[in-house]
Amino acid sequence: MPKPRTDVRFNVLGPLQVVRDGAILPMGGPKKRAVLGYLLVHANDVVATSQMIKVIWPQGAPSTARKMLQNTVSWFRSVLAEHDLAPSCALLTHSPGYLLRVDESMVDLLRYERLTRAGRQALADGRRAEATRTLREALDLWRGPVLEDLTDTGITWPRLAALQEERLTTLEDYLEAEIAAGRHHQHVAELDQLVTAEPHRERACRLLMIALYRCGRQVDALRAYHRTRKVLMDDLALEPTRELRELESRILAQDVSLRPATEPELRLTLPGAAHARPAPAVEAVPDREPTAHRAGAEEAAPSPRPAASTGERKLVSILTTSFDLGPEVDPEDVDDLLADLAAAVRTEVETAGGTVVCCTGSAVQAVFGVPRTGEHDMLAAVRTGLAVRDRFAAREDAGPRPATVRLSVNTEEVLIKTHGAAPEVVSPAIDICLRRVWSLPPDSVWICEATRRSGGADLIHDLAPYSSPAGPPLWHATGLRGDPPCPVDIPRPPLVDRDxxxxxxxxxxxxxxxxxxxxxxxxxxxxxxxxxxxxxxxxxxxxxxxxxxxxxxxxxxxxxxxxxxxxxxxxxxxxxxxxxxxxxxxxxxxxxxxxxxxxxxxxxxxxxxxxxxxxxxxxxxxxxxxxxxxxxxxxxxxxxxxxxxxxxxxxxxxxxxxxxxxxxxxxxxxxxxxxxxxxxxxxxxxxxxxxxxxxxxxxxxLDRLTDDAVRELWGSVLRREDGGDGAGLTPELFDRIGGNPMFAIEFARQRLHEPDGAPEGRLPARIYRVVAATLDRLAPDEKEILKEATLVSGPIVPDTVAALGCHTVEVVRGCLDDLTRRDLLVRDRDGTGYAFAHPVIRDVAHAQLPKATRSCADRRAEALRVG
CATH class of the missing domain: 3.40.50.300 (P-loop containing nucleotide triphosphate hydrolases)
Incomplete structure (x- = not known):
C-alpha cells in the first residue's frame, strides 16, 4: 500500500514550530533552531555560509562554526528524509551557501506574503470585500513576533524587524479597507490600541481620526491628533506631516467629504449612446484624501470659485474591436458567442492596463490612459490590438472560425468629468471610432495618423495608408519593434552631442x-x-x-x-x-x-x-x-x-x-x-x-543638448524625412525643446506634418504622454494646484494661485514647495515666487484644464483686477 503523506508545517510567525500532523516536533537547542529559523525566513533564496555564521554567532564565531553549521544542515536533511518531504522541501547546497527550497503552503511566512500581495492587489482594484477577507486571513497567521523564542535569547536580525514592520503595514491596509467599507465602528478600539503601542505611526493616527469622526466623536478625533503631535514633537522634534495637519483642518471644518462614500465607477458618455450596453463598473482607489481649507480661512471673493475638480482633458488611445459573426452562426448562439468574444478582448485589454468602456452589440471599445496617462499608452493599445488579432487568427487551426475581427486604434482627446466621485469619459470620438471600424478590412489593426506619429520609431507600419471611405486615411500596423515580422534595426536621426x-x-x-x-x-x-x-x-x-x-x-x-x-x-x-x-x-x-x-x-x-x-x-x-x-x-x-x-x-x-x-x-x-x-x-x-x-x-x-546640437538634430530630421533645409527653429521652439533630443525630434516631425503650426500650439502626442504621465503620479491637490498655476500671468505667487482656485494660501504654498522638490517648478532668484521648470510642463498642465475652468478663472482674475 502507498505510504500515507505526512502533513508538515513550518511556522515562524511567532515561536519557531515544526508541526507534523498537528503535533509539534522538538527541534534541538538554540543554535539548531537559529539555523533553521534563518533558512525559513529566507526560504527559496540562496543564503551565504559566511552570512549565516555571522548571524548565528554575532559575538564572534568559534573555529568549529563552519563544521557545526554543516552538521546542523545534515541533521535537517535527515529530518526531511524521515518525513518523505521531497520534492516539496529540500535543503540544497548552492554556492555560496545553501538554498532551502520549500513549497509555499508549508511555511506560514510564505503564505502570509502571498495573501498580503493578493489583498493589496484586490484593494488597488477596488475589490474591498475580497481585500479585507484576504488581509484578515494573512494577519491571522501571526501568533506573536517573528521567531519570538529566538529573539528572547538575544538574536536580532534586520529581517525580523522588517517583518514586524510589514505586519503593521498590512494591519493598516486592512483597517483602511474596513473603514472605507463603512465598518469604522468595529475598529475604533483596535486602532486606539495600535496608536498607543506605535505612537509614531501617523497613518494609524489618521485612520483613528477618520474612524472617530465618522462615529460622531469629533472631539476624540482631535484629541488623537494632538496626542500624536505631542509625541512627535517631544521625541523627534517634528511636526506631523501636512496630510495629517490637513485632516485636522477638515475635521474642524466638518468637511462633508469625510463621510463614508461609495466607490466611484468609470462611466462613458457619447452622442447617440443610448443603444450601448453599459460597461461594467471599474472601481478606483484615490491616492490620498482630498484637501480642504480651514474653517473661516476663506475670504469673500468677487465671484464664485471654481469647483476643486470639474474635469480634465486627456489624450487617450481608443481601441475599437468589431466582430463579424457571419451567416453560418445559429441565432440562438449569438449572445453566448458575443459574450465569449468580449471576454477574450477584455482579458487582453485589462492585462495591458486598459479599461473597457463600451460593449455595443458585436463591438468592444477600450481606452488606454484613463484614469492615469502612461508614457506607452499608444503602444499598449496597438500591442493589445495585435494580440487580439493573433488570438482570433489562431482559431483557424481548430476548425471553422466563428468570427472575423476588425480593429482600429485612434489617438484622441477626451474629457474626464469628475462630478462627485465618479469619473466619466466624454467624447464624440468614441462614437466616431465605432462607426468607422465597420468599414475596415478584417483581420488587421488599423491606426490613425496621430497614432502613427506618436509611436515614433517604436511602431512599425506599412508605408501605404488605407483610404477609408468613412474618414481620413488609416495605416496598417503589422507589429512592434522587435516582434516578428518587424525588423529591429530602424533608421533613426543621428546621435548628436553624445560622443x-x-x-x-x-x-x-x-x-x-x-x-x-x-x-x-x-x-x-x-x-x-x-x-x-x-x-x-x-x-x-x-x-x-x-x-x-x-x-x-x-x-x-x-x-x-x-x-x-x-x-x-x-x-x-x-x-x-x-x-x-x-x-x-x-x-x-x-x-x-x-x-x-x-x-x-x-x-x-x-x-x-x-x-x-x-x-x-x-x-x-x-x-x-x-x-x-x-x-x-x-x-x-x-x-x-x-x-x-x-x-x-x-x-x-x-x-x-x-x-x-x-x-x-x-x-x-x-x-x-x-x-x-x-x-x-x-x-x-x-x-x-x-x-x-x-x-x-x-x-x-546625460546633460541637455547644446543649442548647436539642437540645430543639428532639427535640421537632420527635416532633411532626412522631407529633404528640407532645417529652417523654422524659432526662439520659442528652442525654449520648448529645452535641450531634450526627443523633444527636438518630435517637434521637427510635427513641423513636417503641420508646416503652418499645430492648432493652438498643440504638443506632439509623444511629448504630451511623457509629461502627462509624470503629472498623473502627483497627489490630487498637487496636480490641481499645478494646473491652476498655469492660469497665472507672471511669477507664480501662492496668494495669486489661491485666489484663482479653491485652496488656502497655506495649502498652495506647501504644494508649490513639493512641486519644486519634484523638479516641476523652480524658485525665483529672490525666493518670493515660482516658475515652471520647463515650458512643456506648463503646456501639458494647461491643456488638461477644461474650457469651463479656464473661463471661470479668467472671470475671477478680471474681477480681482477691477477690485
Missing part, C-alpha cells in the same frame, strides 16, 4: 573585455534625453565584431503592464532565440536546445533547464512566488556561464520602474559581477536614481 558619453561606455566595455571582470553603469537622465539610444549605439559598435561580446536586454518591455512582460523571461528568450508569443512547448524545446548547446548533455544542463522553464509557464510565472529564489539563481548562473564563453553586455531599461522581483534579481547579480566579464548597464530617471542595483554602480548623467 563623450559613448566614449565612456566604450572604455568601460573595453576594460571588462581586457580584464575579464564585470562593471555596473547607470545612465541617468530625464525622459527623452537619449539613454536608450546611447545604449543602442554601443550595441551597434559591439556587434560590428560579433566575437567580442554578446548583448542582452531586459527591463520593462516598453513599460507595458502585461502578463508576458516578464523582464527575466525576455532576457532568457532573447538569448535562446524565442519568437514573441511562442507556446510553452516551443519555449521548452528552444531553451533545452540552447542550454544543451552551452553546457552539453551533462546533468548541470538538465538542472539549469528545469529551473529556467517556470519563466515560460502558461499564463506567466508567479512573480515573487516560492520558486523565485531558485529562478533568480538559475538566471544568474546562466549569465555566468554565457560570460564564461564570451563577454556579456546586459542592458536593463527603466530601472526606476523595476518591480521588487527584478530588483532582487539585480541585487543577486550585482554580487557576482566582479568575478565575470559582464557589463551591466541600467537606465533610470533622475528623480528615482536611488533605485540602483548596486552601490558600486558608476553613474553617468
Amino acid at each position: 563623450h558619453d559613448l566614449m565612456i561606455l566604450q572604455e568601460h566595455f573595453d576594460q571588462v573585455v581586457r580584464r575579464g571582470r564585470g562593471r555596473i553603469l547607470t545612465l541617468v537622465g530625464e525622459a527623452g534625453m537619449g539613454k536608450s539610444r546611447l545604449v543602442l549605439e554601443l550595441a551597434r559598435l559591439i556587434r560590428r565584431g560579433p566575437d567580442r561580446a554578446r548583448v542582452l536586454r531586459t527591463g520593462t518591455v516598453h513599460g507595458l503592464r502585461t502578463a508576458t512582460a516578464d523582464p527575466l523571461a525576455g532576457l532568457v528568450a532573447s538569448w535562446a532565440g524565442l519568437a514573441h508569443g511562442c507556446t510553452p512547448e516551443e519555449a521548452e524545446a528552444k531553451v533545452t536546445a540552447a542550454v544543451s548547446a552551452l553546457l552539453g548533455e551533462e546533468p548541470a544542463a538538465r538542472s539549469l533547464t528545469r529551473d529556467l522553464l517556470p519563466l515560460f509557464a502558461p499564463g506567466g510565472r508567479a512573480r515573487g512566488g516560492p520558486d523565485t529564489g531558485v529562478l533568480h539563481a538559475a538566471v544568474v548562473d546562466l549569465l555566468v556561464r554565457i560570460a564564461g564563453e564570451l563577454p556579456v553586455v546586459l542592458v536593463v531599461e527603466d530601472l526606476h520602474a523595476a518591480d521588487d522581483d527584478l530588483s532582487r534579481f539585480l541585487g543577486l547579480l550585482a554580487g557576482r559581477v566582479a568575478a565575470i566579464p559582464l557589463l551591466l548597464i541600467s537606465t533610470a530617471r533622475p528623480q528615482l536614481a536611488r533605485r540602483l542595483c548596486s552601490q558600486a554602480s558608476t553613474t553617468i548623467t
